[in-house]
Amino acid sequence: MERSSQKRATPEPDSEPQPSGVSMRSDRSKKDIIDFKRQELSAVKKDDVSSSQSGLNHQPELDSIFKRLEDNIVTFVKNELKKAQNELNPDYAEESESHCEDEEVLDDEDEEQRRSSREAFRKIIVNFLWKMKQEKLAALLLSKHPGSDCGYKLKSNLKKKFQCVFEGIAKPGNPTILNQIYTELYITEGETGEVNDEHEVRQIEEISRKSGSTETSIRCEDIFKSTVGRDKPIRTVLTKGVAGIGKTFLTQKFTLDWAEDKTNQDIQFMFPFTFRELNLLKDKKFSLVGLVHHFFIETKEAGICSFEKFKVVFIFDGLDECRLPLDFHNTEILTDVTESTSVDVLLINLIRGNLLPSAHLWITTRPAAANQIPAECVDMVTEVRGFNNPKKEEYFRKKFKDEGQANKIISQIRSSRSLHIMCHIPVFCWCNELPQEIHQLHEK
Known part of the structure; x- marks a missing residue:
């Protein structure tokens, strides 16, 4: 049955209603049924659509609209490209201040739309730079925007992951809000260096007794900050602690505080791993970038293929649970973050500093497994002593x-x-x- 291209005629007041001639299975009949259920709303929408369609039937007017649209898009692209070029200029700080003076004041909704548009276009610029083999420029441009869409998504997902915890034996539907119960743990720099073969209760008593000594204590949020008398920057921290002392909660609190913008906002990306998760990838191959993409999909979606220009923290919790063959003496040297290999080779080269030497690493472990990491690969050893x-x-x-x-x-x-x-x-x-x-x- 052919559809009529003309509008349905409105019956005269005195005339009998005529059959529509439209099948109940046709698209028009379906629309009529929907309109019947939403009479007032559909009437308004119909008028709007009809008026829009009548306006778009005039080709010259449509051409004019798209010509203005093209002009607006071209202006936007040129402005954003200029801003991106300025950001890659060493004198960007001074130039950016002058640009800020010319920015128009917008309300919150318009400002959010502008931010969203800029971030979307910045991704396009970065993707084209990657295709042009300008990886360094792409990474540098991304590093200028630590609060980009990728950063927002990463922090949001980490907040969801770590804001609730299970104490002791996990019970479904009974999580605990971490910030409500977290109590500061006593952390010291250095280690006792003693081998304690006493009964576990006596070991705990010894730890408790030492917690009141004159050892240097460290706050969780300051784990990578150099202490007095230390000249060398801290890249890798190894934190020891007996079972149940709070090592995992410590790393979760550290990550959550960063994700909630409370501490360490100079860090641009934080990637918390557990060795339990990494054990499952024992027989698979990844590049370092691929491994990050695998666990943190936000970085892949943002097109980030290099982390050299970012301040990054890797957290590896539970070395004592590691089932990967960490052979630091007979492992090939790897310096390319895009080259695929086994996960154990990635970890060894990351810990040694062959991969991403600018990154910070935090590894937690029970004391008995700490010797898996060579001493020369660790800048600072800390010990969790629990609650005083x-x-x-x-x-x-x-x-x-x-x-x-x-x-x-x-x-x-x-x-x-x-x-x-x-x-x-x-x-x-x-x-x-x-x-x-x-x-x-x-x-x-």
Whole structure:
């Protein structure tokens, strides 16, 4: 059946309604049914569409619209290309200030649209620079925008990943907000250098006793900052700690604070890995860039194929769980971040500084596995000592909002020397039935 190209005639007031002649299976009949359900809204839209279509039927007017559109796009492209060129100019700081004076003041919505358009076009520029084999210029341009769309997405996804944690034995649907319960851990620079063969409780007691000594303590957010008397920049930090002492929570808090724009905003990208995840890739091959793309898809979507110009932090949590053959003495040297090889070769060359020597690395481990990393590859060794006595009480007051309940728990912990020592390890503070357990231990 042929469709009529003319508009449906409106019946005269006195005339009988006539059949439409349109099949109920036709597209027009479907549209009529939808319009019938949304009479008022569709009437407005119909008028708008009809008026738009009638306007677009005039080719000269359509040509005029697209000529103005072309002029606007060309002007936008020229301006953004000029800005990109200026940003790659060593004197960009001075020139950018003069450009800022000419910027028009926009409301929030228009400003967001302009930012979005600029970021989209910047991706196009970067992609074309890559195709033109101008990798250095592409990386430099990206480094000028640490708060780009890629950075926003990465931080947003890391916040979602680390804002909730499971304490002790994970129970579905029962996560804990990290910032609500996180209590500062005691971290020291250096290590004891002693081999302790005593019973684990005595080891914990020894750690607890040393936490009040005159050792240099370090705050989590300052892990890569040089301390007094240290001239060499810190690239690689190895953090030791017994099981359950809080090493993983420490790295999660470090990452979350960065993602929430609270600390270390000079860092442009932060990539947290666990050795459990890396173990699953034992038989696969990646380049370093490919490995980052595999775990952090935002960087791939942004077209970032080099990280030399960025300030980057790699976090590798749980070296003691590593099942990769980390042979630092018989592994080929690799310097190309785009060359594919096994994951263990990537890690060895990254740790040695052959790959991305400008990057910062943070590796956590139990003491027994720490010797897998050669001493010459580590700039600073730190040790997590858990909660000191004041922090034990602070944790329980955060965990149990009822002040009376928190006071009772703290009082019972103080009354048991063994329990008080054990609570130095955060994992012993995570039992959901802690009040009952404490009461039973106290009775014994």
